[in-house]
Amino acid sequence: MSIDSIRGLLGHDRLLVEAQLKPLQGDRFQPTGFPDLGAAGYTLPDGTEMLLVESNQSMANRMEVICWDDAEGDLVKPLRGLPFVRVLDQSGKELTNTILEAHRLNSPYILEGKDSSFRDVLKSEFSVMEKGKIDPTLLARVLFKYDINSLIHGIFLAKKDLAGGRLRVPRALSAFIEARNAGIVSSGGVKRDDVDPSGDTNKGFGHVPFHRSEYTAERISAYFNLDLAQIRGYNLSDNGTVLLTALCIFKIRKFLEAGLRLRTACDLEQLGELKVTKPTGYVLPQLSELEAAIPGLIATAEGFADPRVTTIRYELGGK
Secondary structure (H helix, E strand, O other), rough: OOHHHHHOOOOOOOEEEEEEEEEOOOEEEEEEEEEEEEEEEEEEOOEEEEEEEOOOOHHHHHHHHHHHHHHEEEEOOHHHOOEEEEEEEOOOOOOEEEEOOOHHHHHHHHOOOOOOHHHHHHHHHHHHHOOOOOOOOHHHHHHHHOOHHHHHHHHEEOOOOOHHEEEEOOOEEEEEEEEEEOOOEEEEEEOOOOOOOOOOOOOOOOEEEEEEEEEEEEEEEEEEEHHHHHHHHHOOHHHHHHHHHHHHHHHHHHHHOOEEEOOOOOOEEEEEEEEEEOOOOOOOOOOOHHHHHHHHHHOOOOOOOOOOEEEEEOOOOOO
């Protein structure tokens, strides 16, 4: 991958990417569901039935998870050396980290525990913004220093003692998956209990019938939107800006290659090549090119915490 191709991209305001998907086997798939709502179906003005397969918030979580190697307990190899915060329990066992926490640095395991060492560091870093306007450049540099992921997927540090709870960064990279001309497939089954078919179902006994809804669709599309103007607005160093942009593209490529098993009944695969709709004519680097280039960008990056992984403790069962 030519670093110049990333730099050239930064002259634009948006990178818009589309990918066509299909079920890995058969035609049915299960969309995301919401409490008290179920699947999110909607109708376009022309009568086309649409279905939200994966929401923006879920896609953010998924593009973080594919950066983590559970077996190694670390970032995937091309990304090692990026800063993040690791949380250990009282016995020294890893509890969580800002890569896996839905709210990143705003996790209660980081900001609400007895170990206030890192919280105090953040207070010090942001102390000049306790009153007056928020300095977006300072905010970006502190997030880049301790948890670069927060500059990609957004953050809201709501604690009053951190600049009055006013520290916000919207998502620079957002994504969603939707299906066109979606049709429902209704089915069902029964949880059998041949020992006591009429037993108390509230306690897990007895036969329990259930219904199930899956869907088919004419087309399933994944959309990715990278706000390049926002990334430029962070006012990072040239290396930091290129690294952040390359990392976003890595997440898109990696998700489409390794993150498409969304649920047991929603296992998808990419159909054909990615399509860059903006800027016209831009060719997205391949995953292998990104994996080769990113370690060098990480190694030469300035402004990361030392050590790059910040470790704190959280006592389970109490603060």
